[in-house]
Amino acid sequence: xxxxxxxxxxxxxxxxxxxxxxxxxxxxxxxxxxxxxxxxxxxxxxxxxxxxxxxxxxxxxxxxxxxxxxxxxxxxxxxxxxxxxxxxxxxxxxxxxxxxxxxxxxxxxxxxxxxxxxxxxxxxxxxxxxxxxxxxxxxxxxxxxxxxxx
Amino acid sequence: xxxxxxxxxxxxxxxxxxxxxxxxxxxxxxxxxxxxxxxxxxxxxxxxxxxxxxxxxxxxxxxxxxxxxxxxxxxxxxxxxxxxxxxxxxxxxxxxxxxxxxxxxxxxxxxxxxxxxxxxxxxxxxxxxxxxxxxxxxxxxxxxxxxxxxxxxxxxxxxxxxxxxxxxxxxxxxxxxxxxxxxxxxxxxxxxxxxxxxxxxxxxxxxxxxxxxxxxxxxxxxxxxxxxxxxxxxxxxxxxxxxxxxxxxxxxxxxxxxxxxxxxxxxxxxxxxxxxxxxxxxxxxxxxxxxxxxxxxxxxxxxxxxxxxxxxxxxxxxxxxxxxxxxxxxxxxxxxxxxxxxxxxxxxxxxxxxxxxxxxxxxxxxxxxxxxxxxxxxxxxxxxxxxxxxxxxxxxxxxxxxxxxxxxxxxxxxxxxxxxxxxxxxxxxxxxxx
Numbered sequence: 246x247x248x249x250x251x252x253x254x255x256x257x258x259x260x261x262x263x264x265x266x267x268x269x270x271x272x273x274x275x276x277x278x279x280x281x282x283x284x285x286x287x288x289x290x291x292x293x294x295x296x297x298x299x300x301x302x303x304x305x306x307x308x309x310x311x312x313x314x315x316x317x318x319x320x321x322x323x324x325x326x327x328x329x330x331x332x333x334x335x336x337x338x339x340x341x342x343x344x345x346x347x348x349x350x351x352x353x354x355x356x357x358x359x360x361x362x363x364x365x366x367x368x369x370x371x372x373x374x375x376x377x378x379x380x381x382x383x384x385x386x387x388x389x390x391x392x393x394x395x
Numbered sequence: 396x397x398x399x400x401x402x403x404x405x406x407x408x409x410x411x412x413x414x415x416x417x418x419x420x421x422x423x424x425x426x427x428x429x430x431x432x433x434x435x436x437x438x439x440x441x442x443x444x445x446x447x448x449x450x451x452x453x454x455x456x457x458x459x460x461x462x463x464x465x466x467x468x469x470x471x472x473x474x475x476x477x478x479x480x481x482x483x484x485x486x487x488x489x490x491x492x493x494x495x496x497x498x499x500x501x502x503x504x505x506x507x508x509x510x511x512x513x514x515x516x517x518x519x520x521x522x523x524x525x526x527x528x529x530x531x532x533x534x535x536x537x538x539x540x541x542x543x544x545x546x547x548x549x550x551x552x553x554x555x556x557x558x559x560x561x562x563x564x565x566x567x568x569x570x571x572x573x574x575x576x577x578x579x580x581x582x583x584x585x586x587x588x589x590x591x592x593x594x595x596x597x598x599x600x601x602x603x604x605x606x607x608x609x610x611x612x613x614x615x616x617x618x619x620x621x622x623x624x625x626x627x628x629x630x631x632x633x634x635x636x637x638x639x640x641x642x643x644x645x646x647x648x649x650x651x652x653x654x655x656x657x658x659x660x661x662x663x664x665x666x667x668x669x670x671x672x673x674x675x676x677x678x679x680x681x682x683x684x685x686x687x688x689x690x691x692x693x694x695x696x697x698x699x700x701x702x703x704x705x706x707x708x709x710x711x712x713x714x715x716x717x718x719x720x721x722x723x724x725x726x727x728x729x730x731x732x733x734x735x736x737x738x739x740x741x742x743x744x745x746x747x748x749x750x751x752x753x754x755x756x757x758x759x760x761x762x763x764x765x766x767x768x769x770x771x772x773x774x775x776x777x778x779x780x781x782x783x784x785x786x787x788x789x790x791x792x793x794x795x796x797x798x799x800x801x802x803x804x805x806x807x808x809x810x811x812x813x814x815x816x817x818x819x820x821x822x823x824x825x826x827x828x829x
Contacts, residue, residue, distance in 0.1 A: 286464045346525040
């Protein structure tokens with residue numbers, strides 16, 4: 246299993262993915278099977294490489310929709326439709342949706358791919374999470390740990 | 396919406412697809428004649444040069460690497476070159492060779508991404524690499540494998556594939572042993588063989604017949620195909636030391652872009668990147684790359700921007716060949732870096748990013764703090780030429796309807812693999828016909 250945090254820590258809440266990975270690395274969450282924890286920028290070919298050969302993968306990313314800041318979305322790829330926030334938010338306007346589409350075409354998707362998306366409050370330049378997203382982080386970690394333990 | 400081909404119209408692309416960063420294009424046609432073409436770069440200004448001021452001389456390689464997720468090594472290398480110049484430090488021998496090897500990894504990664512996922516769909520008639528993958532699975536999988544080998548070079552030497560962390564002013568934090576590089580050698584051989592297939596694949600595309608009268612500008616080195624170097628040359632007589640770059644190149648602001656346009660004081664717009672490197676310094680390609688170029692039908696120079704995809708593929712072969720030669724000749728140095736002492740000074744650094752010449756200049760004070768920084772990325776230098784290409788192409792194809800004109804204009808831009816994030820600073824296209 247691999248857990249992938251997507252985002253840019255220098256754009257405040259866009260860095261929620263890497264922040265979640267840092268939390269998982271820093272504390273003993275007794276994750277079963279010792280999943281690999283990695284941070285990526287969301288570029289599709291890197292995502293394809295990162296989850297290649299894995300049975301399960303969890304993605305953590307910022308998710309900009311109409312929900313309140315700190316709201317945590319959960320999407321199971323293949324069972325749930327991929328929401329608009331998963332498309333076009335990174336380099337070359339390609340991101341998770343393109344990685345999923347390319348992975349589907351090339352048979353390179355994990356059997357189970359779960360995406361956690363956290364609603365951002367602040368995407369301006371600079372490090373650190375907004376108060377709303379920082380407050381959601383412990384809940385997010387708990388949900389990731391629960392998901393990883395299934 | 397499709398307009399009639401004649402008359403007056405305004406055509407705009409609101410979000411240019413398959414380019415790095417956020418930009419737009421606006422084309423105005425009045426009474427059947429092209430009036431204006433603007434490559435609008437609206438990605439917000441990023442102020443990197445501003446917030447480098449007051450930072451320690453050791454910091455620009457890591458800070459400027461953040462300018463781009465596709466070409467961080469280029470920023471690290473140009474930053475190191477400029478700071479080392481200011482501090483009177485020379486990095487050569489195995490440390491310079493390792494820097495070139497690291498840079499080969501970035502060229503392989505960046506070029507392979509552009510060839511397969513951004514540019515090839517244009518020639519094969521697909522909207523995206525995802526669509527292309529359904530019918531050209533082998534080609535896309537090959538692209539993924541080549542790109543991954545580029546990643547492996549970055550991971551081995553740089554510590555990680557994105558924003559490497561092992562690079563410092565004076566060299567590296569840690570250098571590999573000969574033994575640690577051997578597994579990479581096998582992977583580079585595999586990559587070289589795949590890269591030769593890629594050259595054959597892209598050489599078979601149908602290219603529009605278009606020869607442009609660019610002034611080519613690139614870094615030059617006495618022996619090596621340009622990656623690292625100290626001189627800057629052009630095909631119209633420019634032959635200068637890196638320290639004289641700002642005596643010949645001026646950046647100026649244009650209203651429609653948050654990226655500065657760079658021009659040669661003497662002659663105006665110019666082109667940096669694969670076409671320039673190949674046309675100016677192609678004689679220094681590794682033999683296998685030169686042979687692949689010949690078999691692909693490239694002459695000694697290439698002025699057709701659509702064929703830049705072939706030149707990129709040739710450069711990927713060159714990068715693998717160069718990497719293999721470096722590994723074969725590598726002797727681990729006694730220490731991973733050259734000793735560096737801060738002192739006041741001004742330094743200039745220039746290297747060849749995948750998209751072309753990347754210039755850095757730093758002024759450092761006695762305490763080793765950055766007093767002033769200038770960064771001129773390749774896309775800033777190519778913006779005016781990209782607009783010129785657009786004008787040239789659109790003027791000859793005004794009979795096309797808006798949708799087709801928009802598509803082809805986007806291809807014209809993608810020929811140069813603009814890194815808009817680097818320059819500022821996606822592409823929206825507006826065609827105004829009135």
